[in-house]
Structure formats: C-alpha cells, structure tokens
Amino acid sequence: MQAVLCGYYGKGNGGDEALLATLLQMLPDRVTPLVLSGNPEATRNRYGVKACDRNSIPQVIQALRQSDAFIWGGGSLMQDTTSAISPFYYGGLMTLAQLMGLKTIAWGQGIGPLKRPLTRFLARQNFTGCSAVSVRDRASAALLNDWQVSCTLAPDPVWALESVAVTGLWDLPAPRVAVTLRSHPQLTPTRLANFTRALVDFQTATQACILLVPFQQSQDLAIAQAIQPQLPGSSQIFTLEDPKALKGLFRGVEMAIGMRLHSLIMAASEGCRCFALSYDPKVSQLVAELDMPGWELSQMPEDANVISKTWIEHYVNGDATSPEKIDALIDRALLHQELLAEALLT
Structure with a gap:
C-alpha cells in the first residue's frame, strides 16, 4: 500500500x-x-x-x-x-x-x-x-x-516522537535555558525590546547559557540574531533541521521560554520546565491542559523587571511536567498510531 x-x-x-x-x-x-x-x-x-x-x-x-x-x-x-x-x-x-x-x-x-x-x-x-x-x-x-x-x-503526536542527543550541547556551560520566538504581529518591536531586556536580567541573575532556537529560520532566525548580541553571558543560536535532534535539544535544558506550540510540547516531553507566550488558541489550549505558566503575548507585562522576576521565580521554584504525566501523554499520543494501523490495514 x-x-x-x-x-x-x-x-x-x-x-x-x-x-x-x-x-x-x-x-x-x-x-x-x-x-x-x-x-x-x-x-x-x-x-x-x-x-x-x-x-x-x-x-x-x-x-x-x-x-x-x-x-x-x-x-x-x-x-x-x-x-x-x-x-x-x-x-x-x-x-x-x-x-x-x-x-x-x-x-x-x-x-x-x-x-x-x-x-x-x-x-x-x-x-x-x-x-x-x-x-x-x-x-x-x-x-x-x-x-x-x-x-x-489524543495529545499531539509529537509527544511520542523519538528524540536523539545533540552533538556539542553538553559542552556548553550549564545551566541552559532555551528560547523559541517567532515573528508575529503581536510580537511588536516594543514587546520584543521588553522581552530582550528581561532576558538580559534573567541571564544576569541565573548565569544561564541562553540557547536561541529558531524553529523556522525564515521567521525566527532574525529575531534570534537580534537578541544574541545584547546578552551579557554565554549564548548560542541552534539551527537544527532534524526534528528528532530538535526535540533532543531539550534533554539538556533546565527551562524553556517559548511561543511555538511544538517547542513547548518537545520541552515538556523531555522533562523541561516551560514558560509559554501564547499567540494562538492552540498554544493557549496546551497551557490550560498542562497548567503551564505563561502569558497571552498580547497581555505580557510592559515592565521588563516584572517579566524577569516571573521567569526567575519559575526557574527557581517551578515544576516540570511530572514523569508520570509525560508517560501518560505519550501513551495516549500513540492512539494516533493505532488509528493509522486500523484504518490502513483493515
């Protein structure tokens, strides 16, 4: 067939x-x-x-x-x-x-x-x-x-995607925090500037190595390149084309701050603490289902100090999705596989 x-x-x-x-x-x-x-x-x-x-x-x-x-x-x-x-x-x-x-x-x-x-x-x-x-x-x-x-x-199929390790990731200083932003009308120049100032303060407080991860280079890479020179500490832009490696990146990350739906799914499935910036109902639905901290992007605080303090609090005291819940989500995501077998082979 x-x-x-x-x-x-x-x-x-x-x-x-x-x-x-x-x-x-x-x-x-x-x-x-x-x-x-x-x-x-x-x-x-x-x-x-x-x-x-x-x-x-x-x-x-x-x-x-x-x-x-x-x-x-x-x-x-x-x-x-x-x-x-x-x-x-x-x-x-x-x-x-x-x-x-x-x-x-x-x-x-x-x-x-x-x-x-x-x-x-x-x-x-x-x-x-x-x-x-x-x-x-x-x-x-x-x-x-x-x-x-x-x-x-069933949960998004990507919960069940196999991941592979990323070469060189563990050579970067720990702790590591991943950031995934995308261009969007709600990510105005003012909001991006506030976000960047907050990220600078967050890095200064945590001494984290910031990994800027463009999920779609045509939309995301320019944003990462604009942010990186302003960061005072260690940082790297990761452009990974293999989706299994992209998911595997989050194995070595303490926390992820993300707009893109699948960045948050990948991060959560690898046991990483997540903070969401929602620009779309699909992201808001994930946030609600996982009780994930975050903001609607249109309602992100205007004060960079408030943003950074919120991230620091989650970094220090926040919880990742529990291993039991991750296993349950992966098991349920496999219902998509069962549907394929039943529909195609009968």
Whole structure:
C-alpha cells in the first residue's frame, strides 16, 4: 500500500517537520509513504522516502493516482486565520483524493479557527468524507461532534516522537535555558525590546547559557540574531533541521521560554520546565491542559523587571511536567498510531 502524506512539509518549519517525522515513525511497515513537500530533495534525503513537489499539480495528481490512501499529516491545516488560501489547498486535495476513491485519513489535526462560512463548509465536507479522523485538542473534537463526525482525541503526536542527543550541547556551560520566538504581529518591536531586556536580567541573575532556537529560520532566525548580541553571558543560536535532534535539544535544558506550540510540547516531553507566550488558541489550549505558566503575548507585562522576576521565580521554584504525566501523554499520543494501523490495514 502507498499513502500520500500531506502537510506543511519541506517548508523549514521545525514543528511541521516533527509531525512528519512522527507520522513516518507511526506508519505501519507495510505502507510506503509518498510525501508532498515544498523541498522534495531535502525530504527524500532527510527521511529516505519518496517525495514530490507539493506545488506541481501534475506531480500531485500522479501521486494520487499511484496511491491507495491520502493522509492529512498533523497540524492546523484547516484554518483560515494565518492564510485564506491554506484551507482551499488542503481541502481541495482531500476532496480530490476522496473523489478518486482513496482511503482518506485526517491524522493529528487541530481544526480552526474557521471564520469564513465557505472554509467552514469545506472543512465539514472533508472531515465527513474521511475514513478515520484523529484530533489533538478538545476544541477540535467538540467541533467534529457538532458535525456528527466520529474521531479519536489524543495529545499531539509529537509527544511520542523519538528524540536523539545533540552533538556539542553538553559542552556548553550549564545551566541552559532555551528560547523559541517567532515573528508575529503581536510580537511588536516594543514587546520584543521588553522581552530582550528581561532576558538580559534573567541571564544576569541565573548565569544561564541562553540557547536561541529558531524553529523556522525564515521567521525566527532574525529575531534570534537580534537578541544574541545584547546578552551579557554565554549564548548560542541552534539551527537544527532534524526534528528528532530538535526535540533532543531539550534533554539538556533546565527551562524553556517559548511561543511555538511544538517547542513547548518537545520541552515538556523531555522533562523541561516551560514558560509559554501564547499567540494562538492552540498554544493557549496546551497551557490550560498542562497548567503551564505563561502569558497571552498580547497581555505580557510592559515592565521588563516584572517579566524577569516571573521567569526567575519559575526557574527557581517551578515544576516540570511530572514523569508520570509525560508517560501518560505519550501513551495516549500513540492512539494516533493505532488509528493509522486500523484504518490502513483493515
């Protein structure tokens, strides 16, 4: 059996690459993956799989014709907040796969926000036509329940991604604190300046080595490069393309301050204390489910002193997610794997 894997792959986004790596890890051995990628050569080289250009209509149609199944591979594919085009791309491919008679699976999805009636209608039609659906949050499950679509609810699949050690990490001075920021309208120049001043004060107080970790270089690297020269102590920018190494980075980190959803999931799953800056409902949902400290980015204090003192308090007295809870989340995340086996092999 050959399955087309469809997501935001080959675009240099660490979170989406982590979803692809997890999906490949969870696919039954008898299933051959064919990945729709923004960079097919890089995808082939990194994962050792078939890949074709996600933007080439002839290649995509040929891939569908040659395959037995089509899988939406994790993430917030059906949402119209960051892009009005995105749901039509993913929804159009799902519709085409269903019309061509492929077995269709929506895997590890976070649905919405869907603010436009047309994209909401398309999403409902797509999910209704799927052979199997798994979602990663209660809000998505509630929406599907309203649409009378049955689904499996489980934690984000990346909780179960295998991690590998990062060469050279342990040579850096301890303690180590990871920071993952991304460009966003809510991260205004003023907020970034306040954040940076607070990080300087935090490093001065804790003597921590600051690891600036761009999850998507096109959006995050410039921010890391702007912050690093202002830090008084030891620091390093880590640009890791292997998602297993990206997750493994957090093995050697005492605390993570992050905006990106998958940076927080990776950090929490490796037993690292986390502090969240939420710019999106999916991050806020994770914060609520794990009782994770943090702020909505739009409500981050304006006083850098308040920010740094809050981080220092969490660094000194805060708790990481308990090993028991991590094990439970990983076990439940494996429900996504069970869904694949049941849907593809029966």
